[in-house]
Amino acid sequence: MSNLSLGVSSEIGTLRRLLVHSPDSSLGKVVPSKAQDWLFEDIVHLDTIRKKEYDFYTQILMYFLDPGKIKGKLDQIRSAESNREFYKPDSPNFHQSDKVIELQWLLDKILLDKDIRLKLVASVCAIEFCSYETQKLLLTLDASALSKLFISGTLKDGRMLFAPIPNFIFTRDIGVVVNDHILLNRPAKKARTREALLAKYIFHNHPLFADFQNKIIEIEDTSHHFLMPKETDDKKVTLEGGDVMTISDNHLLVGVSERTTIEAAHQVVNLLFQKKIVDKVTVIRIPKKRDYMHIDTVFTQVKRNVWVMLGNFSRKAIKMEGADPVERILESKKKDDPIRITQFNRHDIDNPVHFETLEDLLINVSEVDLKCSEKVLFIYSGNSEFPYDLREQWTDSCNVLALKEGVVLGYDRNDKTTEAFKAAGFSVIHVHDLLGDLESGKTTVETMKDTMILMPSAELSRARGGFHCMSMPLLREKINA
Numbered sequence: 001m002s003n004l005s006l007g008v009s010s011e012i013g014t015l016r017r018l019l020v021h022s023p024d025s026s027l028g029k030v031v032p033s034k035a036q037d038w039l040f041e042d043i044v045h046l047d048t049i050r051k052k053e054y055d056f057y058t059q060i061l062m063y064f065l066d067p068g069k070i071k072g073k074l075d076q077i078r079s080a081e082s083n084r085e086f087y088k089p090d091s092p093n094f095h096q097s098d099k100v101i102e103l104q105w106l107l108d109k110i111l112l113d114k115d116i117r118l119k120l121v122a123s124v125c126a127i128e129f130c131s132y133e134t135q136k137l138l139l140t141l142d143a144s145a146l147s148k149l150f151i152s153g154t155l156k157d158g159r160m161l162f163a164p165i166p167n168f169i170f171t172r173d174i175g176v177v178v179n180d181h182i183l184l185n186r187p188a189k190k191a192r193t194r195e196a197l198l199a200k201y202i203f204h205n206h207p208l209f210a211d212f213q214n215k216i217i218e219i220e221d222t223s224h225h226f227l228m229p230k231e232t233d234d235k236k237v238t239l240e241g242g243d244v245m246t247i248s249d250n251h252l253l254v255g256v257s258e259r260t261t262i263e264a265a266h267q268v269v270n271l272l273f274q275k276k277i278v279d280k281v282t283v284i285r286i287p288k289k290r291d292y293m294h295i296d297t298v299f300t301q302v303k304r305n306v307w308v309m310l311g312n313f314s315r316k317a318i319k320m321e322g323a324d325p326v327e328r329i330l331e332s333k334k335k336d337d338p339i340r341i342t343q344f345n346r347h348d349i350d351n352p353v354h355f356e357t358l359e360d361l362l363i364n365v366s367e368v369d370l371k372c373s374e375k376v377l378f379i380y381s382g383n384s385e386f387p388y389d390l391r392e393q394w395t396d397s398c399n400v401l402a403l404k405e406g407v408v409l410g411y412d413r414n415d416k417t418t419e420a421f422k423a424a425g426f427s428v429i430h431v432h433d434l435l436g437d438l439e440s441g442k443t444t445v446e447t448m449k450d451t452m453i454l455m456p457s458a459e460l461s462r463a464r465g466g467f468h469c470m471s472m473p474l475l476r477e478k479i480n481a
Contacts (some may be wrong), residue, residue, distance in 0.1 A: 004098065005475055008177040009249035010299040010370075013476035015065060019171050021059065021103040022087050022469060023049050025152045026164030027463070038153035040166060042140070042462045049459040050084065054169075056431045056455060058087060058100065061306040063438045064403045064445050066099035076302050088143040099200045100476070101208075103171060104147055105364035107198060110205045111143035120201050124150060127193055128162040150198060167196050170465045171472040172296070177246040178252055181215040181277055183268070188259040199333040208423035217275075219267040221306065242294025242469055248369040249478070252278045255295030256285040261329070273346040280369075282288045282343040282361060286313075291390075297399055299358060301405045302379065303450075304372040304479070308417070311384040313339055313358040349388045370479070379420045389417040395457070399466030405479065406450045409467040421452045430454045454471065 004017060029044035044474045059077075062070040070077065083117030089105040096105070111117050117139070125135040134247035138146060145156060153162045167173070174195055175184045180205055187196050203209050203216055219237055252272060254265045262285075269281045286292050299309035341355040355361040359378060364374040381397040382388030397417035400408040406426075410417070418428055429437075431453055437443035455467065 006177060006209075006212055007180050007278070007478075008246050008473050008476050009179055010479050011245055011247060012303060012402045012405040013479045015097050015402070015473055015476055017065065017101065017105055017234075017475035018061070018471045018473045019101050020058070020061070021168050021171055023054050023169055024104070025154065026166040026168065027150065029154070029160070029164045030166050035357050040462075040466055044459045044462050050171070052085075053456045053458070053460045055084070055087060055447045056435070057433055057470070058095075059410070060403075060431055060455075061100045062095070062097065063435070066095075066097045066431040069095050069097050069100075070355055070410065071439070072433065077081070082259065088413075089147075098208075103168065103199075104151060106202045106206050107147045107150065108143050108210070108431075109207075110202060111146050112455060113205070116201065116205050117143070120150075120198075121146070123197055124194060127197065130161065134161060150194065156401075163191070165192070166197075166463070167192055168195050169463070170242075170469040172469050173242040173294075174241060175203065175472060176241045176246065177216075177472075178244075178246050178272065178277055180212070181217055181275070182209070182212060183241075183244065185241055186219060186237055186239050186264065188236075188240060188261075191205075191270075217271055220262060235263050236261050237264045237267060238270065239437045240294060241472065244268075245296065246299075247365055250278055251282070251365065251369050253282050253284060253295065255439070256283060257295060258288045258290060258293050260294070267447045273344075277344070280343060282341060282355075284299055284358070284361070285340040287339075291394065293416075293464070294469075296446055297393065297396065297466075299362065299398055300400050300402075300468050301362075302400065302402060304407055305364050305366050305374040306377045306379065307366075308379045308398050308400055309358060309362070309381070310398055311380040311382075311389050314378070315359050315382070317356045318322065320454075332481045370388070377424055379417070379424050382414070382416040382419040383423075385416055392417050396464075396466030396469070397460040399468045401451075401467035404448075405444075407445075407448050407453065408454055409453050411461050411466060412454035413457045413461060418452060418454065425450060427451045428454060431456070 023046065027044055027049060030043050032043060053240060053443040059070060085091035086095055088094055089108055091104050093346055096366050121135060121138045125138065141149065149155060151165055153164045153169055155159045173185055175182055184200060184203065185196055187193060217241060238261050240259040241259055243260040247253050254268050256262050256265050265283045272278050272281060284295055286298060288296060293432040298313060299307055339358060339359050343353040363376045366376045378395055380389065382392040395413055396411055397414040400410045402408050412430060423429055427450060429451060434453055435445065
């Protein structure tokens with residue numbers, strides 16, 4: 001592969017290149033007693049999550065981003081589905097797309113370099129407390145076997161040397177492209193430490209990213225953090241990509257959440273302003289609850305003037321319109337009430353702007369940053385009907401991925417949210433039907449607009465992440481503001 005173009009300056013520009021990771025055997029090794037330690041709420045069925053769900057994600061991405069790899073070949077690919085060679089990086093029939101880029105494929109390639117292999121084996125063995133004999137064993141493995149071991153924790157003979165990393169499918173969290181820079185994460189949970197290490201080696205060593213070595217941004221722990229008592233968690237530096245959105249070429253959103261700390265947000269603001277990468281950074285503090293996890297579980301963008309969001313953070317919920325004064329005052333004092341939004345400007349950092357509600361901020365983004373003259377529209381999780389709003393937010397109704405402006409991927413199980421999309425004027429089509437229409441030529445990706453593509457989700461949704469989580473965009477077309 002040659003060096004690639006890299007650039008993301010919006011959440012909705014036509015997607016041209018992204019980083020993904022297909023479900024591997026790690027997901028089939030999650031046991032109930034370790035599920036929550038490994039950040040899963042439940043165990044999932046590996047074959048179902050692969051063949052009946054995620055493979056459709058790969059197929060639809062190919063049609064939109066790299067159609068030459070799949071157009072006219074869908075029946076052939078499906079006839080060989082029992083082996084899934086199209087999706088396996090170590091197979092001679094692997095798709096090898098440089099548009100829909102498989103993370104394990106990149107890892108395989110950098111491990112062919114002896115020096116990188118030595119360093120990465122030493123690093124992984126250090127964080128996993130491996131014996132010296134185990135470290136020597138790892139150095140005897142070829143690149144493909146070693147790559148699989150780093151991800152699954154298991155050797156070809158079935159021996160498990162260390163824990164799997166089942167969250168590797170959520171590539172959004174390993175890093176975010178901000179204009180033409182790469183901001184790498186610092187995971188909050190120990191279960192994701194190896195993911196961050198592997199990602200760091202890939203971005204710093206794969207030829208694809210050779211032209212961007214001086215544009216990789218990493219944040220570090222502050223020196224005084226190590227002396228702080230455990231209670232001062234906000235002084236830790238943890239950052240995950242689900243809390244970072246490049247919303248325009250001038251504006252970045254950073255969430256402070258269960259997974260991203262205030263200190264990390266503080267560093268991001270200062271680093272990006274020092275490097276003059278953006279002029280505005282808005283910090284959005286949401287309750288530190290597993291329900292929300294990252295800001296992209298609370299809202300994502302669909303079009304310049306359309307957003308999908310959880311109604312709990314709407315003006316009505318926060319202002320409690322219609323409530324009597326006593327109720328309004330008492331309810332506003334709840335610990336988990338409302339979010340806090342602060343916007344910093346590089347040219348006037350001492351005078352931040354505060355937004356009372358999430359809707360106020362998103363309207364401002366649409367009107368000011370994206371110069372949108374149309375009325376800003378909000379589609380609410382579960383159509384704002386209790387209990388469907390909370391149930392469907394839990395299964396990632398707000399975590400959609402825009403393939404192009406107005407064309408998004410979402411889970412088929414979120415029925416009330418789908419109704420809300422229809423009411424907002426969107427067409428709704430299941431991926432099974434869409435793939436058939438694309439293969440026959442009945443539909444083209446170029447002519448599609450204002451469409452919710454429903455994706456199978458019985459098992460994927462139990463992993464606690466939607467398609468926004470399962471993507472790290474590397475290149476989007478710029479939108480005209």
